[in-house]
Amino acid sequence: xxxxxxxxxxxxxxxxxxxxxxxxxxxxxxxxxxxxxxxxxxxxxxxxxxxxxxxxxxxxxxxxxxxxxxxxxxxxxxxxxxxxxxxxxxxxxxxxxxxxxxxxxxxxxxxxxxxxxxxxxxxxxxxxxxxxxxxxxxxxxxxxxxxxxxxxxxxxxxxxxxxxxxxxxxxxxxxxxxxxxxxxxxxxxxxxxxxxxxxxxxxxxxxxxxxxxxxxxxxxxxxxxxxxxxxxxxx
Amino acid sequence: xxxxxxxxxxxxxxxxxxxxxxxxxxxxxxxxxxxxxxxxxxxxxxxxxxxxxxxxxxxxxxxxxxxxxxxxxxxxxxxxxxxxxxxxxxxxxxxxxxxxxxxxxxxxxxxxxxxxxxxxxxxxxxxxxxxxxxxxxxxxxxxxxxxxxxxxxxxxxxxxxxxxxxxxxxxxxxxxxxxxxxxxxxxxxxxxxxxxxxxxxxxxxxxxxxxxxxxxxxxxxxxxxxxxxxxxxxxxxxxxxxxxxxxxxxxxxxxxxxxxxxxxxxxxxxxxxxxxxxxxxxxxxxxxxxxxxxxxxxxxxxxxxxxxxxxxxxxxxxxxxxxxxxxxxxxxxxxxxxxxxxxxxxxxxxxxxxxxxx
Ligand SMILES: Nc1ncnc2c1ncn2[C@@H]1O[C@H](COP(=O)(O)OP(=O)(O)OP(=O)(O)O)[C@@H](O)[C@H]1O
Ligand SMILES: [Mg+2]
Numbered sequence: 001x002x003x004x005x006x007x008x009x010x011x012x013x014x015x016x017x018x019x020x021x022x023x024x025x026x027x028x029x030x031x032x033x034x035x036x037x038x039x040x041x042x043x044x045x046x047x048x049x050x051x052x053x054x055x056x057x058x059x060x061x062x063x064x065x066x067x068x069x070x071x072x073x074x075x076x077x078x079x080x081x082x083x084x085x086x087x088x089x090x091x092x093x094x095x096x097x098x099x100x101x102x103x104x105x106x107x108x109x110x111x112x113x114x115x116x117x118x119x120x121x122x123x124x125x126x127x128x129x130x131x132x133x134x135x136x137x138x139x140x141x142x143x144x145x146x147x148x149x150x151x152x153x154x155x156x157x158x159x160x161x162x163x164x165x166x167x168x169x170x171x172x173x174x175x176x177x178x179x180x181x182x183x184x185x186x187x188x189x190x191x192x193x194x195x196x197x198x199x200x201x202x203x204x205x206x207x208x209x210x211x212x213x214x215x216x217x218x219x220x221x222x223x224x225x226x227x228x229x230x231x232x233x234x235x
Numbered sequence: 236x237x238x239x240x241x242x243x244x245x246x247x248x249x250x251x252x253x254x255x256x257x258x259x260x261x262x263x264x265x266x267x268x269x270x271x272x273x274x275x276x277x278x279x280x281x282x283x284x285x286x287x288x289x290x291x292x293x294x295x296x297x298x299x300x301x302x303x304x305x306x307x308x309x310x311x312x313x314x315x316x317x318x319x320x321x322x323x324x325x326x327x328x329x330x331x332x333x334x335x336x337x338x339x340x341x342x343x344x345x346x347x348x349x350x351x352x353x354x355x356x357x358x359x360x361x362x363x364x365x366x367x368x369x370x371x372x373x374x375x376x377x378x379x380x381x382x383x384x385x386x387x388x389x390x391x392x393x394x395x396x397x398x399x400x401x402x403x404x405x406x407x408x409x410x411x412x413x414x415x416x417x418x419x420x421x422x423x424x425x426x427x428x429x430x431x432x433x434x435x436x437x438x439x440x441x442x443x444x445x446x447x448x449x450x451x452x453x454x455x456x457x458x459x460x461x462x463x464x465x466x467x468x469x470x471x472x473x474x475x476x477x478x479x480x481x482x483x484x485x486x487x488x489x490x491x492x493x494x495x496x497x498x499x500x501x502x503x504x505x506x507x508x509x510x511x512x513x514x515x516x517x518x519x520x521x522x523x524x525x526x527x528x529x530x531x532x533x534x535x536x537x538x539x540x541x542x543x544x545x546x547x548x549x550x551x552x553x554x555x556x557x558x559x560x561x562x563x564x565x566x567x568x569x570x571x572x573x574x575x576x577x578x579x580x581x582x583x584x585x586x587x588x589x590x591x592x593x
Contacts, residue, residue, distance in 0.1 A: 048480075050480060071483040071484065071485045089475070
């Protein structure tokens with residue numbers, strides 16, 4: 001479904017991605033793990049067209065995205081819950097969700113997706129008329145994921161959905177991610193919480209200072225000694 | 236602010252009001268006497284302030300919309316409004332309108348003038364964005380600001396040139412730089428008298444028309460921003476540009492639309508001010524722009540309701556100062572109030588607390 005081939009992304013002169021290649025197949029949950037500054041967010045922003053690769057190809061169902069506008073990429077079926085949540089602070093929860101469906105015309109479909117999202121996140125329904133900026137951190141995270149779902153994406157990019165959440169909420173968010181996957185959405189999940197990420201993912205990549213250093217299915221990665229040491233906190 | 240700083244500040248304010256105040260017309264006993272002697276003057280003056288304030292508000296919206304979207308103070312905006320006035324005057328000339336032309340014959344010219352000045356200013360504003368601001372979007376913040384000042388000069392000179400086209404447009408009068416008289420077309424029927432109310436308060440059909448048009452523009456803009464998808468896209472870009480992109484909003488298109496709307500509002504204000512004050516001059520963009528910008532800051536720059544509130548407040552304050560203080564000191568009073576408000580509420584009356592805006 002998605003394939004990155006030898007992608008280089010720069011911030012000015014700083015090389016953030018040094019030729020990474022990853023692929024995500026339809027129906028999979030793939031995780032991208034790595035420590036701070038490894039380039040995970042950069043990868044998602046490059047896929048979404050917010051950053052442009054200096055070199056390399058990004059193929060989504062055969063179409064090269066490296067010069068496609070972000071709004072076109074959204075239309076093609078890629079949505080994202082970004083790092084730092086980025087909800088619209090002065091819009092209500094309901095308006096935030098409507099913005100998620102900005103590109104869509106099918107009123108009925110939007111309505112049924114709204115219901116689906118409220119089933120996944122009942123808390124958001126309770127807070128429907130509250131301004132986004134007044135939600136708690138965890139609620140904002142739910143809203144960011146829900147807003148991305150409102151685009152009815154075929155590929156959902158999640159950037160650290162567990163960041164700053166209480167342990168209870170983290171496991172709740174991860175079970176929701178599994179549910180979204182079970183409902184048929186392909187997911188590329190960026191996480192620092194490698195332990196949890198590898199329990200929901202089929203496959204994973206380990207990113208280190210802009211390069212993929214390791215890849216394999218989730219079980220292999222969980223068993224890998226370097227991963228255990230660096231990302232799962234084993235001694 | 237620390238308590239001692241507050242005390243110093245109050246002292247400074249008291250000093251200015253008590254000592255400098257009388258020079259600048261702040262003579263409280265006389266003002267009170269004036270108001271008691273003829274309260275109707277006060278009411279009339281409040282109405283004048285309200286209407287001028289509504290026009291300032293429309294210009295202020297152009298500043299605040301653009302600032303909300305790209306955080307640029309568009310210094311050329313006031314001059315754009317001036318060009319709108321010249322466009323309207325030119326249309327009046329083309330239709331051969333003169334002072335006191337029957338209202339029915341003036342309706343079509345006025346509608347055409349509205350379309351022409353709104354359209355021209357919208358187009359000019361979009362072109363300005365495209366060629367003067369967009370290339371500098373990733374430059375340091377000062378660069379587009381300087382560019383805006385440059386565009387402001389270009390517009391002023393354009394206005395000066397336009398005012399000198401008397402051989403083509405006789406209505407422009409004699410010298411290029413001189414104020415032009417704008418035909419007085421709106422009927423000065425005293426509405427209160429027509430309703431059988433005997434007062435000395437002046438409220439004419441002319442006042443009503445200008446007020447209604449100005450308020451309709453503001454209400455229309457609000458509905459557009461709150462209800463339509465395009466308006467929601469504007470709010471989204473203003474609140475978080477990256478998030479707007481992520482949900483699939485074409486940010487460039489929203490920026491163009493913002494300049495288009497701001498320009499159309501400036502053009503409409505140019506026509507309104509011509510019809511209301513019956514005089515336009517190529518420098519009026521500078522003063523009006525300054526007041527409108529002040530209004531936008533007063534209300535909280537980036538905040539639409541704030542710009543409207545700020546505009547009306549500045550209009551009222553100016554009208555009261557003109558009447559009761561001293562018209563020569565009006566600008567000083569207006570900006571004095573601005574300074575005061577910004578000292579106590581740096582983010583403006585309705586602006587959100589800057590600390591929250593990370
Ligand atoms: N706007 C920017 N300008 C310059 N350098 C940047 C910018 N954004 C990120 N970088 C650099 O690019 C590298 C990759 O950053 P990125 O945000 O992709 O890391 P990450 O893996 O998402 O980290 P984290 O887990 O902390 O979110 C870092 O070294 C970072 O300093
Ligand atoms: Mg990151």
